[in-house]
Amino acid sequence: MKKDEKLFAVFGNPIEHSQSPNIHSLFAKQTNISILYHSQCVDFDRFFDCAKDFFLSGGAGLNVTVPFKTQAFEFSDEASQRAINAGAVNTLISKKGHIFGDNTDGVGLIVDLDKNLKWKLKDADILVIGAGGATRGIIEPLLCADPSSLTISNRTLSKGENLVSVFSAVAKNANCQLKALPMNNLDGNFDIIINATSASLEGRLPDLDPSIFDGSACYDLMYSSAPTRFLDWARKNGAAKYSDGLGMLVEQAAESFYLWHGVRPETEVVIQKIRANI
Numbered sequence: 001m002k003k004d005e006k007l008f009a010v011f012g013n014p015i016e017h018s019q020s021p022n023i024h025s026l027f028a029k030q031t032n033i034s035i036l037y038h039s040q041c042v043d044f045d046r047f048f049d050c051a052k053d054f055f056l057s058g059g060a061g062l063n064v065t066v067p068f069k070t071q072a073f074e075f076s077d078e079a080s081q082r083a084i085n086a087g088a089v090n091t092l093i094s095k096k097g098h099i100f101g102d103n104t105d106g107v108g109l110i111v112d113l114d115k116n117l118k119w120k121l122k123d124a125d126i127l128v129i130g131a132g133g134a135t136r137g138i139i140e141p142l143l144c145a146d147p148s149s150l151t152i153s154n155r156t157l158s159k160g161e162n163l164v165s166v167f168s169a170v171a172k173n174a175n176c177q178l179k180a181l182p183m184n185n186l187d188g189n190f191d192i193i194i195n196a197t198s199a200s201l202e203g204r205l206p207d208l209d210p211s212i213f214d215g216s217a218c219y220d221l222m223y224s225s226a227p228t229r230f231l232d233w234a235r236k237n238g239a240a241k242y243s244d245g246l247g248m249l250v251e252q253a254a255e256s257f258y259l260w261h262g263v264r265p266e267t268e269v270v271i272q273k274i275r276a277n278i
C-alpha cells in the first residue's frame, strides 16, 4: 500500500457479481485520487467481526450490500437521517475510528431515473415490488419526488404494510397516496414499476399478473449484460420503456465516493464503461 493510498472495500454475500471495485477504480483514476478497493465475501454471521477488523486495520470506508445493510446500520456509531429513515446503511465512513453510516441507494435511484433516464416522477403513479432493505432506502426519496401515488407490493404483505406505516408521515407531507397491496390484487395503470425484489438474483420472477406492465416504464434494481429476466418479461407484456439498475449502482457509488473524498466524479462515462464490461 502506497503512503497516500487509503483502503476501501465492499462487503456482501454473494459478492462475485459486484462491480463496485471497478466503479471506484474508475472514479479514482478520473479524479486522481489514490485508493485500494477490494470486495470481500463475508460469512452470514460474521459481518460485525469482519467490519471491526477492517476498520481496525486502517480501512477508511466500506460499502455494504445484500444481506448486511441492516447490520451495517446497527454497526454505525452515528447515522445520517436518510439512513435512519431507511434503517439500512450501504456506506460506512471512519472518522478517526468513529463510524458514520449513510445510505446512498435512494439518491442513486432518483438521479438515474430523473437525470439519466428522464422518467417523469412528478404526478406519476409508481409501483415498487419488494419490501426489503433496498425498498426501505428508496421509498422516502421517491415520495420526495412528488409522485401522485406510491404502491408497495411484496410477497410477504405485512412487510409492505409495515413500510407504509413507517413512511406515512412523509407521504402525508408530500401529499402522496401511499399504500400496500398484495401481488395478486394490483389493478394496473402504473406509470413506473420498480422491481426491488431479490428474485432476479435467483433467476426467478415475482408472482405478478403481467398485464400490469402494459404501457408502463419498468426499472429493475438488478442489472446484467442483457435485459434482466424481469425486464424481458415486462417488455414482452407491453412495457413502453425499461432500464436495469446499473445507472443506480454507479450513481449510489458516486455519492459514496463524494462522502469519502469530497469530490463528485463524472458518472456517464463510467456507466458506459461498466456496461461494456458486464
Ligand code: NDP
Pocket (backbone or CB within 6 Å): 066, 067, 069, 105, 108, 129, 130, 131, 132, 133, 134, 135, 154, 155, 156, 159, 196, 197, 198, 199, 200, 201, 204, 205, 206, 207, 221, 222, 223, 245, 246, 248, 249, 250, 252
Ligand atoms: P432483501 O433481501 O432485503 O429483500 C429481498 C426482497 O425480495 C424481499 O421483499 C423479498 O420478499 C423479495 N423476494 C425475494 N425473492 C422473491 C421471489 N421469488 N418473489 C417475490 N419476491 C421475492 O434485498 P434488498 O432489498 O437489499 O435488494 C433487493 C435487490 O435490489 C437485489 O437484487 C439487490 O442486488 C438490488 N439492489 C440494487 C442496487 C443498485 O444500485 N442497482 C442497490 C440496492 C439493491 P419477502 O419479504 O416476501 O421475503
